[in-house]
Amino acid sequence: MGVARADDPIQTFVTRYCLDCHGSTDPSGDLDLSSFRITEFDHADSKFEPSIWERVLRRLQSRQMPPLDSVRPSKPEYIHLISQCDEKLGAHAGKYPWPGMPPAVRKMNRNEYRRAAHDLLAGVNSWII
C-alpha cells in the first residue's frame, strides 16, 4: 500500500478498509477515497469536500461501510475514526460556514450544536407546558 502514513490514522483506516473498493480504478458507488486527505487538509483547499466526508461519516456511524462481508474495523477503530471525522468536519464548518446554516450554528462544532439544539428543545417544551 505504501501511501498510508503511520501518523495519519484516517488515511491508514481508509487504506486498510476502504480502498479495495473505493480506489481510483472503477470505484464502488463512484466514490474514490484514494485522493482525500482529511487529516492534512488545508481549510482553504478546494479539494476538501465536506459533503463527501459527511457521507463517509454517516456510513461509518451506521456501520454500513465496509459491507458486512468485508474485513471490518473493530469497535474502537470505528469509534476513533468517527470522532476524528466529526472533529475535522466541525472545524471546517466553523471556519468555512456552509451556506444555509443559521448564523448561531456556524461557530459551533457538532457536539455543541447537538447540545444547543437539545437545550433549545428543552426550552421550547417548558415554555409550552
Ligand code: HEC
Ligand atoms: C467490499 C467493497 C467495499 C468496501 C471495502 C467499502 N465499500 Fe463503500 N461502497 C461499496 C459499494 C458497492 C457502494 C455502493 C452501494 C451503496 O451505496 O451501498 C458503496 C458506497 C459507499 C458510500 C456511498 C457513496 C455515496 O455517493 O453516497 C460511502 C460514503 C462509502 N461507500 C464509504 C465507504 C468507507 C468509508 C469504506 C471504508 C471504511 C468503504 N466504503 C468500504 C463497496 C465497498
